[in-house]
Amino acid sequence: MTVVSQASPPSLSGRHALLRRLPAFLRRGAVFLLLAILATAFALAEPAFLGLANFMSVLQAVAVVAILAVGVTVSMAVGGFDLSVGAVAASSVMTASYAMVVWRLGVVETVALTLLFGVAVGLLNALLIVRVGVPDLLATLAVNFLLTGLQLIPTAGRSIATGLILPSGRSANGVFDPAFLAIGRSRLFDIAPIPVLLMLAIGIIVFVLTERTRIGRLMFAVGGNEIAARLAGANTSRLRTLAYLISATLASLGGVIVAARVGRGDISSGASLLLDSVAASLIGFAVLAARRPNVFGSVVGAIFVGVLLNGLTMLNVPYYTQDFVKGAVLVGALGLTYGLGRRPA
């Protein structure tokens, strides 16, 4: 038995109604409001903050995290949680670098191979979760562990750059193709960095996929109530597999961008990517008070963290406080979402 509350509120006088809606409005807009306050404060303290160049550098800095966060969001939509994205991105950096420097592959082959690697990891995750039945957190955490170790083996723990001495004693003399490096370093019309454009494109595509298509609706149906989704005729195994494929492939794309930007296969390049992208997806729960995984919120969450860190860096706040700041934002966002956002039962 439930107590049913009437869905339609009674008509209230205009001012009263506005006051009544204010808390809900604040909750929905909290992240944007904070973003505006932060931007104003930073701009007052450091006028260079507001320039287009700085804005682009913020977006450039968060692009990879945002792309990974979109993937994590898709895995959350089917009721899962992909914790392997950090390691997938890091090992994709190594895959792309190895392909260029050791195998001397071209740009297209390198990118294709790296994305294929992501697809393979996605299939492995799906195999473990959907077929074998390992709980998603455990399966992807284990795969995260596996890949973190695997990426060290081909180079015996060395970072990859031209002149790398392989375990066989041979030295690898391939170079990063400038066309490959352009993926991470060039700008469209000298303004918009390619990674930012990729972030926007992926954000829009996956937003439309999750919020406006049949597939997206069914993914959320699986995440909301898998039994109900199956009894409504949805192929839940295929939908969950698709979600893990998307998240791993996006993570490997993130790896390609990192490799192209850094220009070497750095073994520690993916260290903070997992936590940062998970944080962005969770902050996304607070955006528009969605209280659920959503692509728009995840991208906004990544940008929010980026703006905050950029501003604090400009104000000469020490770099070692960054993780603390990110953690504080996450705790605040989750508290806001679940505490203040609680609906009357």
Next chain:
Amino acid sequence: MTSKPCRPAKDLPLPGSSRTVAPISLAAHNLAKRFGSTVALTQVDFSISGGEIVGLMGANGAGKSTLVNILSGALPADVGELVLDGHPFRPSSPGDAIRAGIVAIHQATDRAGAPGLSVAETLLIDRFADGRSGFFVSPAAIRRQARAIAHSVGFNLPLDRDFGEIGAADRQLVAIARALAADARLLILDEPTASLAAAESERLFQILDGLAARGLAILYISHRTQDLRRLAHRVAVLRGGRIAQTFLRPIDFPTAIETMIGRPLAGAHVAARVATGAPVLQVSALRLHRDGPPLDFDVRAGEVVAITGPLGAGKSRLLLTLFGAHPVVEGDIRLLGRAWRPLSPAAAIARGVHLAGEDRRKTAFTPGDWPGGTVSAAIAQPHLARWFPDGFLRSACERRHAQDAIRRLGIRAGGPDARLDTLSGGNQQKVVLGRWQAVLPHLLLLDEPFQGVDVGARADIAAAVRAQSDVATLIATSDPEEALEVADRILVLDDDGLCPLARIAADRQPDPTGARS
């Protein structure tokens, strides 16, 4: 929260099963409660005392939960007062009420314990929680104390079994035993027979009669008139947040039901129609288990067949098998004359076989704050591929279909975009039916379609099911009364297989509800 003084376990009272209870006297005067703009209760006067079994009836949303929540300390009243044994009583939490001897047992008895704990441990949870058991607990002490509790309440409970493995009837008894061990003087039971078979219900009734004879007060909330007829000394009917009327023995149930739904009851039992349509479903020698009985039956277009029988006989399994959610063990199924091997729900839906599963929250709904948690999305979900072949959703189309269902079934909702969790149980069930009728199937399978649905909505649903003259409908229900309200033909499924229930004989049963048709 005050904590009880810590007593060593061996000093626990060990009275015999005939222990009497100090009779409670609880009265509510002029209670009122609002939630925002919704008036949940108003001007409610109510009383109950030891030895009484009082029935509480009310349609969904009539205020039963609110009244129970106020009596059991889960909610404060806005206006009015409670008087317990002559003193004002203001419980600030369910713990306060339990200490005063008022225990509400939730309808979902799986909350009475936790899988992984034995029944014995479950009986002692309250002692673990309030510290009476001491810090260290030994298996032997647990067994001894649990046996003492079971003995003192006079129940025969499987103490060593895992709580997660025992049936609904035993869980119910565990919940009652826990309440009695906490010195309950007023038991509040919410639809306790909802998931019990007839024999289990009868056992429960005998226990409740015995408890009342020992001086316990019992507030029994139910939609089921046969339960109340068997048990209640008095029935209070809530409507629109008021006690509309109180009925004394002999209780005039037709009037009580009309009071509850606020309109005359236009003949609850339906007339059996003789089906002339083509057979849609033909089942022969179908086995649900390797050593189960072979089942043979068919359902024709325009015909409504109900399958009833005890819990666990396999009614749900039969429906799930026909829908492809359970593998066919053995047997032959023909759909529209052609052989049909249901392999998956998706394949069944594609062939025009629809199933509305038991327990709509588990089998049909997406949580309300999740995409798909609205009326329109719930109706659209199985039909997305048909309605949106290019893959892109258009909300106008979804809304149009939802509007159709809202109009056709009389769903009371804020509109197509209303969240499912804002609807009452009856309206939620109408949404489920609306989903599976949005595209008409050849065969409609309904598993317990009247669970948690009030009498008024039940009649609407039955009418909507019977109105489809091209659809063959097969309904599983554990309540023969419900079967009589919707079906043209009734089959009883038990361990020996299926046998038809002679409808005429069933209709002639002394039944004041049916007599008015």
